[in-house]
Amino acid sequence: MIEVGDLAKHFRVHRRDPGLRASMRSLIRRDHVTVRAVEQVSFTIGEGEVVGFLGPNGAGKTTTLKCLTGLLHPTSGEVRVLGHIPQRREPAFLRRISLVMGQRNSLFWDLPAADAFEVNRAMYGLAEGPYHSALDELVHLLDLEPLLAKQVRVLSLGERMRCELAAALLHRPDVLLLDEPTLGLDVNGQAAIRAFVREYTDRNGATVLLTSHYMGDVTALASRVLVIDGGTLRFDGDLAALVEAHSPHRLLRITLREPVPVSTWVDFGTVTEIDGAMVTLQVPRAETAAVAARLLAALTVDDVGIEDPPVEDIIRAVFTHA
Numbered sequence: 001m002i003e004v005g006d007l008a009k010h011f012r013v014h015r016r017d018p019g020l021r022a023s024m025r026s027l028i029r030r031d032h033v034t035v036r037a038v039e040q041v042s043f044t045i046g047e048g049e050v051v052g053f054l055g056p057n058g059a060g061k062t063t064t065l066k067c068l069t070g071l072l073h074p075t076s077g078e079v080r081v082l083g084h085i086p087q088r089r090e091p092a093f094l095r096r097i098s099l100v101m102g103q104r105n106s107l108f109w110d111l112p113a114a115d116a117f118e119v120n121r122a123m124y125g126l127a128e129g130p131y132h133s134a135l136d137e138l139v140h141l142l143d144l145e146p147l148l149a150k151q152v153r154v155l156s157l158g159e160r161m162r163c164e165l166a167a168a169l170l171h172r173p174d175v176l177l178l179d180e181p182t183l184g185l186d187v188n189g190q191a192a193i194r195a196f197v198r199e200y201t202d203r204n205g206a207t208v209l210l211t212s213h214y215m216g217d218v219t220a221l222a223s224r225v226l227v228i229d230g231g232t233l234r235f236d237g238d239l240a241a242l243v244e245a246h247s248p249h250r251l252l253r254i255t256l257r258e259p260v261p262v263s264t265w266v267d268f269g270t271v272t273e274i275d276g277a278m279v280t281l282q283v284p285r286a287e288t289a290a291v292a293a294r295l296l297a298a299l300t301v302d303d304v305g306i307e308d309p310p311v312e313d314i315i316r317a318v319f320t321h322a
């Protein structure tokens with residue numbers, strides 16, 4: 001469905017030092033540098049997969065997504081999406097994909113949302129029947145009824161994102177590329193978009209590649225992740241495997257009947273939080289079960305839970321080691 005082999009995308013950019021002298025000099029001589037935004041990246045994504053694409057700022061995520069849609073031409077390497085070479089931008093290809101960018105507005109600003117959707121209908125040449133059935137489904141799933149008559153320019157960010165998603169899905173694309181779809185939204189707004197994407201993909205089986213700085217988006221939607229840093233792919237696999245490979249520790253959350261002296265914990269692990277009788281201990285992953293058993297035998301435990309550290313911490317560790 002999506003096949004990427006040794007993809008590289010380099011940008012040649014004009015370099016100018018700050019200051020007036022440098023400005024004057026650049027009028028005569030222009031220095032250029034090459035930005036290696038993406039370097040030898042390979043992966044394949046199968047039909048119906050929902051994959052998270054993670055990386056710090058400037059890692060190369062958006063550049064990769066733009067290569068997948070044909071908005072950017074690769075410097076080298078192979079990209080095939082739905083059997084098409086994206087940079088050819090063939091109508092048969094464009095009718096089957098969608099790219100939604102959280103920080104970009106693609107809807108006509110001055111039109112009511114309903115008319116902005118009509119523009120997309122015309123653009124994609126959708127027949128009345130399929131258009132209305134897709135629109136009805138999206139209006140229902142995204143709760144758009146109260147927004148249809150409002151001008152796009154007056155919508156809140158969360159409302160606009162819901163409309164952006166609807167507009168992007170009216171032609172029922174097989175491949176959906178989501179670049180920071182929850183950027184800047186509050187917790188409710190993020191939850192609404194996540195719930196929608198999950199429901200939509202369950203119903204329609206679309207293939208999704210999703211970038212987000214909110215780990216909640218990725219943990220809620222994707223079981224597989226690609227991690228990119230400095231333009232290079234660092235990890236491709238299950239989120240659970242990433243956690244296991246990069247987190248040598250697990251957390252034991254213990255509630256005791258009564259508090260005990262802090263020195264008690266030295267025998268069991270490293271205390272990361274303590275609040276009276278509630279303690280969080282960090283223990284080596286391989287020893288988790290044995291430590292839990294020793295704790296239960298030695299102390300009066302009301303409750304004990306075993307958790308992995310927050311995925312954010314693990315991703316940070318991946319980037320730090322990279």
Ligand SMILES: Nc1ncnc2c1ncn2[C@@H]1O[C@H](COP(=O)(O)OP(=O)(O)OP(=O)(O)O)[C@@H](O)[C@H]1O
Nearest residue numbers: 011013035037055056057058059060061062063064
């Ligand atoms: N048109 C361009 N011209 C020059 N450099 C570019 C261009 N587009 C991207 N870059 C550079 O390529 C690198 C990767 O950028 P990209 O936008 O793909 O990163 P990203 O992972 O999406 O980051 P973020 O999470 O901040 O959106 C960055 O160093 C960026 O400055």
